[in-house]
Amino acid sequence: MTAAIRTTALTKAYGDKHALDSMDLVVEEGSIFGFLGPNGAGKTTTLHLLTGLARPTSGSVQVLGHDVASVGNSIRAEIGFLPDVPGFYEWMTAEDFLRFAGGLFGIGHRVLDERLEMLLDLAGLGGVTTKIGGYSRGMKQRLGVAQALINAPKLLLLDEPTSALDPMGRKDVLDMLTTLRGRTTVFFSTHILADVQRVCDTVAILDLGRVVAQAPIDELKARYGQQKVMVEVTDGADELAEEIGRQTWATTVTRGSNGAIEITVKDVGAAQLQIPAMVAARQIGLSRMDAGEMGLEEVFVELVGGDRR
Amino acid sequence: MSGTAVFARKEVREILRTWRIWVLPGILLFFAFTGPVLAKLTPEIVGALAADQLGGLKIPTPTYLDAYAQWIKNLSQIGLFALIIIYGSIVSGESKSGTAVLVLTKPVSRTAFIIAKATVHSAFLAILVVIGTLVTWGLTAAVFREAPGSALWSSALVWLVFGLLFIALMTLLSVLIGSAAGAAGAGLGAYALMSIAAIWKPLGTYSPAALAAQPAALAAGKDAAVLWPVLTSILLAVVLVVFAALAFRGKDL
Numbered sequence: 001m002t003a004a005i006r007t008t009a010l011t012k013a014y015g016d017k018h019a020l021d022s023m024d025l026v027v028e029e030g031s032i033f034g035f036l037g038p039n040g041a042g043k044t045t046t047l048h049l050l051t052g053l054a055r056p057t058s059g060s061v062q063v064l065g066h067d068v069a070s071v072g073n074s075i076r077a078e079i080g081f082l083p084d085v086p087g088f089y090e091w092m093t094a095e096d097f098l099r100f101a102g103g104l105f106g107i108g109h110r111v112l113d114e115r116l117e118m119l120l121d122l123a124g125l126g127g128v129t130t131k132i133g134g135y136s137r138g139m140k141q142r143l144g145v146a147q148a149l150i151n152a153p154k155l156l157l158l159d160e161p162t163s164a165l166d167p168m169g170r171k172d173v174l175d176m177l178t179t180l181r182g183r184t185t186v187f188f189s190t191h192i193l194a195d196v197q198r199v200c201d202t203v204a205i206l207d208l209g210r211v212v213a214q215a216p217i218d219e220l221k222a223r224y225g226q227q228k229v230m231v232e233v234t235d236g237a238d239e240l241a242e243e244i245g246r247q248t249w250a251t252t253v254t255r256g257s258n259g260a261i262e263i264t265v266k267d268v269g270a271a272q273l274q275i276p277a278m279v280a281a282r283q284i285g286l287s288r289m290d291a292g293e294m295g296l297e298e299v300f301v302e303l304v305g306g307d308r309r
Numbered sequence: 310m311s312g313t314a315v316f317a318r319k320e321v322r323e324i325l326r327t328w329r330i331w332v333l334p335g336i337l338l339f340f341a342f343t344g345p346v347l348a349k350l351t352p353e354i355v356g357a358l359a360a361d362q363l364g365g366l367k368i369p370t371p372t373y374l375d376a377y378a379q380w381i382k383n384l385s386q387i388g389l390f391a392l393i394i395i396y397g398s399i400v401s402g403e404s405k406s407g408t409a410v411l412v413l414t415k416p417v418s419r420t421a422f423i424i425a426k427a428t429v430h431s432a433f434l435a436i437l438v439v440i441g442t443l444v445t446w447g448l449t450a451a452v453f454r455e456a457p458g459s460a461l462w463s464s465a466l467v468w469l470v471f472g473l474l475f476i477a478l479m480t481l482l483s484v485l486i487g488s489a490a491g492a493a494g495a496g497l498g499a500y501a502l503m504s505i506a507a508i509w510k511p512l513g514t515y516s517p518a519a520l521a522a523q524p525a526a527l528a529a530g531k532d533a534a535v536l537w538p539v540l541t542s543i544l545l546a547v548v549l550v551v552f553a554a555l556a557f558r559g560k561d562l
Contacts, residue, residue: 052413053414053561072418077415088408089323091327105312105415147411
């Protein structure tokens with residue numbers, strides 16, 4: 001499979017500050033790729049470099065096999081882009097803008113008419129004749145998604161596409177992205193982990209301008225996400241936590257309120273066997289014991305160090 | 310239709326459907342309609358307001374040349390200042406509002422973006438100047454019973470070249486300076502510099518600076534050698550648009 005996006009040692013500096021720092025990234029064609037990162041990680045900068053809106057300080061950006069710096073209109077004809085805060089001509093209606101956007105791609109009238117109807121429905125703006133200047137942020141965001149799809153792009157680049165949407169609008173956009181799987185490469189930046197978990201097959205996590213992890217979601221969770229055991233005992237939780245902490249299969253032990261203990265483990269089977277035995281040996285009651293995988297959110301926090309911000 | 314033509318058509322529709330259709334046309338048409346009448350009535354107005362202070366001084370009877378001079382003076386001062394202020398955001402307005410991002414991630418090059426804007430707004434100014442001059446000409450004929458065309462049209466067309474030079478200049482300044490007010494301030498500064506530079510004879514004869522004063526001379530029915538200033542102004546306008554396109558291509562959005 002070929003790469004829809006490939007960046008090599010991509011660096012973007014604004015004065016002394018590195019927004020991106022030697023970033024290597026590969027996005028396979030046909031994937032729905034989640035680009036995760038906390039605010040200020042460099043997500044929007046990356047998208048601006050991918051679309052040619054900004055120039056790299058060093059390194060290279062290839063999109064659909066072409067170097068972004070050296071190709072012009074031909075590559076942009078294959079891309080759909082939604083910025084984080086889309087700016088529209090406020091004197092236009094949604095239909096005006098979609099016709100204008102379609103015209104820039106040179107789409108013929110018949111095809112444009114068909115797409116217009118479908119995309120206005122998708123954006124929930126069918127029959128809305130008011131000017132864009134009177135739209136809410138959510139309406140503008142939905143129109144932004146629609147205009148990004150007007151050319152049936154090979155590569156769809158979306159910057160925080162669901163951030164301004166209500167739950168229904170968010171669901172519609174995510175469902176629409178799911179329908180594009182296999183036909184269009186979708187690359188979207190977000191800090192909403194639930195969106196990534198819901199639609200993406202592959203994810204990269206960006207922090208301080210560097211990709212700290214990139215893999216299919218399941219692989220990422222398996223690689224970084226250790227399993228977790230929650231225990232709650234009736235008495236002697238501190239002593240039990242201390243004993244668990246000495247076991248080789250336990251990575252971290254955290255005391256919760258009352259008798260709760262949270263343990264991340266390397267071998268969940270060993271933990272499930274030995275914890276009840278320890279509880280029985282201490283002659284205390286076991287109120288609760290659950291074992292489960294860490295979610296993407298916990299992987300994310302672990303990788304970007306949530307508590308240092 | 311190419312992306313460039315579609316974008317140029319958007320510029321035309323933006324002029325027709327926003328404040329742009331009211332402000333500059335409103336200013337120029339106001340002066341075109343009132344100029345000849347004011348020129349005709351000036352002696353009466355001055356006489357009524359300041360008869361005591363004039364003593365025995367007699368105000369000359371106004372002629373069609375006064376109406377022409379009024380039109381060109383208004384174009385050269387308020388018209389030019391309005392143009393500079395209005396076009397201070399010709400490019401930066403789109404960069405700031407985010408519309409440039411949506412356009413330039415589609416098959417429209419940055420060069421085409423700049424050239425389409427400069428071309429459409431130059432054509433808009435040309436249409437306004439022609440309409441305003443026609444109105445001035447017609448009203449002058451009605452008010453003064455004579456209105457030979459050569460002095461009016463030669464002065465208006467020479468001023469138009471000066472106006473087009475300033476559209477090109479504002480396009481460049483609006484690329485270089487993100488603030489509309491900053492670009493307008495720089496444009497006004499450029500006008501002041503050109504007016505001063507025209508005092509030095511070589512610049513006042515051959516350079517675009519000559520066009521700051523020559524339209525008024527032509528409107529007064531005097532001879533003025535405008536060939537070189539017109540040619541150098543057109544050349545400079547083209548160079549400014551090329552620089553604007555180059556600067557815009559190198560800019561992060």
